[in-house]
Amino acid sequence: MEKFVRVTAVAAPLPLANVDTDMIIPARFMKALTRDGLGKHLFQELRYAGDGSERADFILNRPACRRAGILVADRNFACGSSREHAAWALTDFGIRCVIAPSFGDIFASNARKNGLLLIRLPDAVCERLRSEIELSQYAPVEVDLEAQTIRLASGETIAFAVDPDDRRVLLEGLDDIGRTLRHAGAITRFEEAG
Incomplete structure (x- = not known):
C-alpha cells in the first residue's frame, strides 16, 4: 500500500449528504x-x-477537477453496504483523501486498509472548505498527515x-498483511516453540 504522508492536489467539493x-x-x-x-x-x-455521455455539471467532469486527489463531501459519506469496491474506485480514480463530517463505519475500515x-x-467547516475551494478556483490544497493539517490556497x-x-x-503504508508481517519474528518464535 502506498504511504500517505502529504498530498497536494485539487480538492473537489461534493455537497451531497448520505452518499x-x-x-x-x-x-x-x-x-x-x-x-x-x-x-x-x-x-x-x-x-x-x-x-454514456458525461454530465457537464458534475464536479469530477469539470476540467479543473478531472484529476482531483481530495474530495470534500457532506455528512454520512459512504453509508450503506459494505463494499470494499467503493474505496477501490475512489483510489483508482486518484482520490487519496476524503474530508467529511461523518462516514459509514464499514467504509471507514475499508478506506484505511486501502490507503x-x-x-x-x-x-460548518466542511461547508466553508467547499466554498473556499470554489472561490480559489480549485487551486491545490495540501493535506499533511504528519502535521495533521490542511493548508488552503x-x-x-x-x-x-x-x-x-x-x-x-497510513504513514507507514501498511495494509493488514504488512501489519502482520511486522511481527514475523514473534510469529516464527511462537511456531518454533510449539
Missing part, C-alpha cells in the same frame, strides 16, 4: 476482483447520462485529528 456506496460504485461494476479500472465507474450515475485518508471535520491552515492507529498505518 451511499452504491452511488460511489454501482453493484453492476463489482464483478471485478482487482482494483484496476474501477475509477472510470466512480459516481457512475452522477457522472454519466443514460447514453485512503478520511478526515472528519464539523459540518489562501494559506489558512486547519488542524484535524485522526485515530493514532489509522495515522500510523
